[in-house]
Amino acid sequence: MTQWQGQFIKIDDYRWKIPEDYKSGMRVPGLVYASKGMLESIREEQTPEQVANVAFLPGIVGCSLAMPDIHWGYGFPIGGVAATDTKDGVISPGGVGYDINCGVRLLSTSLNESEVRPRIDQLINALFHNVPSGLGSEGKIRISQKDMNQLMIEGARWAVKRGLGMDEDLDATEEGGCLTGADPSKVSDRAVKRGMPQAGTLGSGNHFLEIQEVKEIFDTQIASVMGITDIGQVLVLIHTGSRGLGHQVCTDHLRTMEQAVASYGIELPDRQLACAPLESREGHDYLGAMACAANYAWANRQCIAHWVRESFCEVLGKSFDRLGMRQIYDVAHNIAKIEEHTVNGRTVKVCVHRKGATRAFPAGHKDTPRRYKEVGQPVLVPGDMGRCSFVAVGTQRAMSETFGSTCHGAGRILSRGAAKRSIRGADIVRELGSRGILVKAGSISALAEEASQAYKDVAEVIDVVHQAGISRKVAVATPIAVIKG
């Protein structure tokens, strides 16, 4: 792949601009959050070109934004944020991605790692047994087409109503675990057929379930509101999305939008950016279907969280209440949301596309959950399995600069093929084992694709968003045990 030849204009140490005149057709400038050191790797591929291409979208306001974990995607870069005016702007399924509402959920416990390590083999086996994972795996819950429609409308609440979790979990979930406007009639039979058997499954690829220990607390006051109080405290992180349902919704609606582009006379530099006006039949249909997939993902993580709690109770012989297994938060990493933001001093209703980016609302915002009203909405940023994951909070600066958004993870630097050529899955298991990290995976060879070397160091990513002021880091945790699908 050829290097990107354009120029970044330095705004400060963490902000780099791609001016509007870089390319004819850009409606707004591009803005990349990165350290100087990161720019070199960002430049190695055509990622900045994709940031510029997103600036072509009709109705885009502010800047075409890129978070420091940015990497090359298809059409949109991964780590990209774009807000379009609901009056004259478009919605683009590529700006959400195939894994709609791929996201993470973090549970706290009152356990110390010293209590968990002696039982770690049993725990990981119980989790592996109770949470279906891997390719071709099917869920433990059998659902009918009618159930499926309810699930797509209600999201996480669907699972809670069936005894899989509690109301408190919903309060600690973005959107309460349910995006409004879900319209199952806009989800194809094919999408439902792919999704039905996969409800309540972790999946494969970069999806995982991790038992972690808190390594460092940067802000004790905010951390204590989240229930993170001690070094060595055990947390559980769940990372998965909307499985085949979301993939098919994206495929179906991209196809419709492909045709819409021509009929609405929209000119785009990349077919994968296909879009339609928010105020159009195609736009409404996609929003209705996307909400269904997002809700499916929330229900999915809700079911899995419940089985995680059950597994802990089973192995440790205590109720999950006594184990202190509260939900800290659940965030979406791939989603489009209708939100109100201030642009050039004016309040506008926009559609914020977050593709590999996290909502980061500040303290006091109406959509920041009550429990976090004083400190800001929790932001969960997983790293690769060999390093660490961060907990942060949203800030006012994110609100005014990035439509209340921040980074979502480490960001790939090596292709899966290159990772596989440079390291073997079995070596990873051994190496992590020597550092006290237990790994259990459906496919050992596929593990190599997710090796630490394939990713940027998430600590550098977090440092940029913290220094730039678009989030504030709260705590960091390292893995004790990992389940990979």
Added chain:
Amino acid sequence: MKEAFEILDHTADIGIIAYGTDFEKLFSNAGLALFSLITDLGSIEEKLHLDLEVRSEDRDSLVVDWLNELIYCFDSKHVLFNRFVIETMTHSALKATCYGEDFDPNKHRIKTGVKAATYHMLRLDRDDNGYKAQIILDI
């Protein structure tokens, strides 16, 4: 004669380049490339066949839709294919018979989960040796 297909590295995802002396061969090889990513082609036996029909807007979209149809078959019906016969084909539609067997976790090692075929960097080219198609897959 070039090989049937190649696998292409892409940072976030993975790509395939399929070759064919004619479009029928090209599409059949693109299908093979897809299933070579999912499992070892050699582990698939020919025990069943499925007739598929795909309609699209143009030839470029047709190759994307064809692969998405195959991904859908694997994901919803759990069928693996290792041979494709393109029965009829126009610039925007095709009928194919696909040969393979049901996925068996004890027999087939699944290598990669493929979410979708994308339009990103999609290319259909012709040279002296025939046709070439490049498709990026989201995995």
